[in-house]
Amino acid sequence: MRFTLYFLSFVSLLLIVGLSQSCERDAYIEGRALYNEYCANCHQEDGSGLAALYPPLTKSTFVDGDLTGLACMIKNGRQGQSTIDGIRYTQQMPPIEKLTPIAITNIANYISKEWGSEHYTTLQSVRDELDGCPNQ
Amino acid sequence: MVNRVFVFLCCLILLASCTSSGDDFFCEIPDEFPIIGIPTIDSVKQDDGNIQLVETAPTIIDFELYAQDGSTINNDFLRGKYYVADFFFANCPSICPPIKRHQLIFRDQVDEAFEETIYFVSHTLDAKRDSVAALKIYAEQLGADQKNWLFLTGSSRTIYDLAKSYVIPAAINENAPGGIDHGGQLVFVDKQGHIRAFADGTNPDSVDCLLEKMKAFIETDN
Numbered sequence: 001m002r003f004t005l006y007f008l009s010f011v012s013l014l015l016i017v018g019l020s021q022s023c024e025r026d027a028y029i030e031g032r033a034l035y036n037e038y039c040a041n042c043h044q045e046d047g048s049g050l051a052a053l054y055p056p057l058t059k060s061t062f063v064d065g066d067l068t069g070l071a072c073m074i075k076n077g078r079q080g081q082s083t084i085d086g087i088r089y090t091q092q093m094p095p096i097e098k099l100t101p102i103a104i105t106n107i108a109n110y111i112s113k114e115w116g117s118e119h120y121t122t123l124q125s126v127r128d129e130l131d132g133c134p135n136q
Numbered sequence: 137m138v139n140r141v142f143v144f145l146c147c148l149i150l151l152a153s154c155t156s157s158g159d160d161f162f163c164e165i166p167d168e169f170p171i172i173g174i175p176t177i178d179s180v181k182q183d184d185g186n187i188q189l190v191e192t193a194p195t196i197i198d199f200e201l202y203a204q205d206g207s208t209i210n211n212d213f214l215r216g217k218y219y220v221a222d223f224f225f226a227n228c229p230s231i232c233p234p235i236k237r238h239q240l241i242f243r244d245q246v247d248e249a250f251e252e253t254i255y256f257v258s259h260t261l262d263a264k265r266d267s268v269a270a271l272k273i274y275a276e277q278l279g280a281d282q283k284n285w286l287f288l289t290g291s292s293r294t295i296y297d298l299a300k301s302y303v304i305p306a307a308i309n310e311n312a313p314g315g316i317d318h319g320g321q322l323v324f325v326d327k328q329g330h331i332r333a334f335a336d337g338t339n340p341d342s343v344d345c346l347l348e349k350m351k352a353f354i355e356t357d358n
Contacts, residue, residue: 042233050237052277090273094229094314 031110034103038096039074039111047115052087056115059085063116071104071126072133101126163345169324169332169353172303195329197301201259201290204271209257209286211329218354219255220346221323222337223299223306225262226274230313231320235337236278239322242343243281254354256285259299261306261316263292302331324350326357 036045042054049056057063061084062070077095081088099107105126112119173194179187200210222239224232239256246254260266266274271287280287288295299306299318306318324333324346332353335346 041230044237050233051240051279053236053274054233089277091277092227094227 028106028110028113031106031108031113034099034107035110038099039107042093047111052089053091055082055084055087055089057111058115063111065117066119067108067112067116067121068129070108071101071121071129074104074107075099075130076133101130104130161339161341161345163342163349165333165335165345165349167349167352169326169349169357171326172331172333193328193330196325196331197297199294199298201288201294201298202268204268204275204282204287206268209288214255214257214325215329216327217255218327218350219257219325221257221259221302221325222321223259223261223295223302223304223318225260225314225316226266226270227262228314228316228318231318231338235320235322238337238340238343240279241340242347243285245347254284256280257288258286259288259295261295261299261318262314263289263295303334322346 047057078093081090105123171193175191178190203209275287302323304319309317320337322335322337336342
């Protein structure tokens with residue numbers, strides 16, 4: 001009886017430690033990893049951008065809106081200028097052609113969750129959008 | 137007995153659940169800031185006919201380039217100034233943005249700490265695209281204090297030779313991000329053009345290490 005009690009407390013402790021560690025992980029671990037690899041150099045890990053060179057994602061209309069156009073931009077980059085929050089940005093954004101639609105979906109959902117309106121996109125809608133990118 | 141085993145196991149699990157605090161950075165720059173590089177040794181014939189060996193510390197090669205305001209910059213301009221040199225290009229998508237961010241932070245702290253002028257000298261490795269005008273826009277968009285921060289362009293050959301002189305690897309490579317492979321070091325140069333220290337510009341701890349050691353060095357160097 002006493003042994004069972006010890007055994008049960010032991011298992012509960014294991015569960016508590018295990019759960020508390022796994023709960024620290026967020027659901028966007030793949031998106032975060034991809035973002036940090038491909039996007040964070042310019043847009044920073046906290047999405048704040050760099051001065052007037054690289055725009056923040058926190059106030060970007062693409063992240064704050066319904067994510068339309070985001071998939072094409074991640075895949076094909078962006079030329080020309082854009083004005084975000086009153087600041088004019090002219091640096092070109094390089095294309096990242098090797099990203100798959102799944103990777104783009106993960107990145108889009110991660111940045112939307114972190115800094116946007118938490119509007120989520122699906123793999124299908126990313127695929128549909130990539131089929132109709134303007135400069136393809 | 138069961139009691140002890142139980143307590144021991146519980147402690148073990150709690151200990152194992154602690155996460156490690158990560159790697160500690162070790163600041164490797166020596167306090168005395170030795171001149172880096174191989175000195176040249178010349179034999180000089182004395183008046184009495186004896187030969188004497190004279191050792192000359194290495195300096196940065198002669199160059200002439202253009203700053204973002206169009207002015208000509210050469211060794212004479214930099215003589216008598218401490219400066220931190222680096223190599224970058226405006227379309228570099230990999231290591232340059234974090235390095236520039238660390239330089240901005242560094243720059244702010246230098247201004248607080250010194251009355252004396254310390255320059256930043258950033259050389260573009262992409263002179264074709266980074267014209268004087270393009271670098272002017274880049275400097276403005278970065279928010280750099282352009283009084284003390286030069287963005288240099290000019291002959292590609294001069295710039296790549298200069299990179300060698302600063303011991304920074306740089307090469308055109310179409311497989312590299314942005315088409316150019318290069319090192320992200322910041323190079324601290326003294327008033328006579330001697331290399332005195334390097335920092336890894338991509339690592340904020342290394343940049344901090346250079347800043348702290350540099351402050352102490354400059355205070356005693358005059």
